[in-house]
Amino acid sequence: MKAFKFIIFLLLILIIGACTYVAVQPNHYEVVRTRIIDAPAAVIYNKVIDFKNWEAWSAWIEKHPETKMTYPEQTKGVGGGQSWEDSDGVGNMKTIAATSPNYIEQSMQFDTFEPSTVTWNFDSTEDGKTNVKWSMKGEKVPFSFKLFAVISGGFDNMIGPDFERGLERLDSLVVESTKKHEITV
Numbered sequence: 001m002k003a004f005k006f007i008i009f010l011l012l013i014l015i016i017g018a019c020t021y022v023a024v025q026p027n028h029y030e031v032v033r034t035r036i037i038d039a040p041a042a043v044i045y046n047k048v049i050d051f052k053n054w055e056a057w058s059a060w061i062e063k064h065p066e067t068k069m070t071y072p073e074q075t076k077g078v079g080g081g082q083s084w085e086d087s088d089g090v091g092n093m094k095t096i097a098a099t100s101p102n103y104i105e106q107s108m109q110f111d112t113f114e115p116s117t118v119t120w121n122f123d124s125t126e127d128g129k130t131n132v133k134w135s136m137k138g139e140k141v142p143f144s145f146k147l148f149a150v151i152s153g154g155f156d157n158m159i160g161p162d163f164e165r166g167l168e169r170l171d172s173l174v175v176e177s178t179k180k181h182e183i184t185v
Contacts, residue, residue, distance in 0.1 A: 025146045029155035030137035033163035039174045041122035041130045045101035047174055048120055051075040051082035051093070057173050059165035064088075093118070114140040132170070134163050 037044055047053045052075045054061070061067050067086040074080045081094040089111050097105040102122050109115040116138035123131045136159065141149075152158035 022143060022147045022150050025141075025150060027141050028137065028139050029141060029149070030135060031156050031159045031163060032133065032135040033160060033167055034131060034133045035164075035167040035171060036125065036129050036131050037167075037171045037174055038129050039178050040101075040128065041124045042101035043178060044130050044132060044170070044174050045104070045120075045122050047170060047177075049076055049080070049095065049098060049100070049104055051080055051095075054082065057166060057169035059162040059169065060086075062165070062169070063162075108136070113142055113145070114138065132167060134167060136163075 047057070052071060055069060061069075064086045067084050070083040070085075072081050072083075075082065078095050078098050081092060083092040084090065091108065091110040093106055093108040095104060095106050097103070104120040106118040106120075107115045108118050116136050118134075118136045121131075121133040123133070125131060149155045149158055
């Protein structure tokens with residue numbers, strides 16, 4: 001009986017220690033990925049500003065093809081949005097600011113948690129390509145998100161690979177669409 005109590009006590013200390021470790025993790029995060037895409041900024045901007053285009057390049061829809069997407073009347077520009085439901089839960093996203101063809105700011109919310117801010121920067125390079133910067137940051141991160149981030153190795157490891165895959169797919173989509181419209185003289 002003494003050994004059983006000792007094991008229970010040890011488990012309790014481990015659980016308290018793990019919960020304390022998760023609780024003291026930062027209450028904010030930021031994930032950033034960039035990619036140079038061989039297309040003008042306006043072309044890429046148009047693929048991102050309209051949420052109906054996201055299904056063609058989203059890494060999350062690729063991973064969860066059963067995702068149910070819902071679109072309001074407006075999907076493009078400031079005020080445009082989308083909602084989704086999948087095995088991970090429900091969420092929504094809305095464009096809150098945009099400056100064509102260089103910048104988009106969006107608000108993304110999962111369930112009833114605090115929304116995250118998603119930003120896109122499209123900077124033209126001298127050789128006609130575009131440096132695309134996709135970032136997401138959040139404040140007031142709930143304990144459950146912190147726990148999942150600790151298990152996943154941090155927010156960057158948890159979200160970053162999906163950003164990389166999304167940018168890769170966006171690159172392919174944009175380059176393919178620009179090749180269709182090339183005119184050789």
